[in-house]
Amino acid sequence: xxxxxxxFGSNLEFSRGSxxxxxxxxxxxxxxxxxxVGFVTDDGFGVLQLSSYIKDDVVSDSDLIEFSEExxxxxxxxxxxxxxxxxxxxxxxxxxxTWWRSWCLRCNSTMIxxxxxxxxxxxxxxxxxxxxxxxxxxxxxx
Numbered sequence: 001x002x003x004x005x006x007x008f009g010s011n012l013e014f015s016r017g018s019x020x021x022x023x024x025x026x027x028x029x030x031x032x033x034x035x036x037v038g039f040v041t042d043d044g045f046g047v048l049q050l051s052s053y054i055k056d057d058v059v060s061d062s063d064l065i066e067f068s069e070e071x072x073x074x075x076x077x078x079x080x081x082x083x084x085x086x087x088x089x090x091x092x093x094x095x096x097x098t099w100w101r102s103w104c105l106r107c108n109s110t111m112i113x114x115x116x117x118x119x120x121x122x123x124x125x126x127x128x129x130x131x132x133x134x135x136x137x138x139x140x141x142x
Contacts (some may be wrong), residue, residue: 046118
């Protein structure tokens with residue numbers, strides 16, 4: 001069950017460990033289970049969720065590809081992407097009536113796995129917001 005922690009009426013920075021992002025106006029923060037952070041808009045078409053992992057050394061593209069395979073993503077469909085300070089891969093897919101976008105991102109020793117999902121009929125409605133959130137990702141030295 002999702003619990004809304006705080007609704008933001010203006011842009012604020014959300015920080016977790018070694019990464020941060022800027023929350024646009026009308027974006028709500030959700031707390032899934034402590035490991036996964038979720039964000040929704042007031043309109044609530046879909047959910048953007050992020051989880052992060054720290055490695056003892058630098059995360060490589062090979063690490064991202066291996067992780068994506070473990071998550072059931074098809075590596076041959078991955079597209080290179082840059083989101084703020086992070087680089088990596090993205091993929092889009094449909095599953096029944098749900099549209100999914102996934103990102104495996106890295107910066108130094110931090111890896112972020114992000115997903116966005118919504119009903120197929122709402123596909124594209126929040127693309128600009130999702131891109132705005134992810135492109136604001138910054139790396140925070142620990």
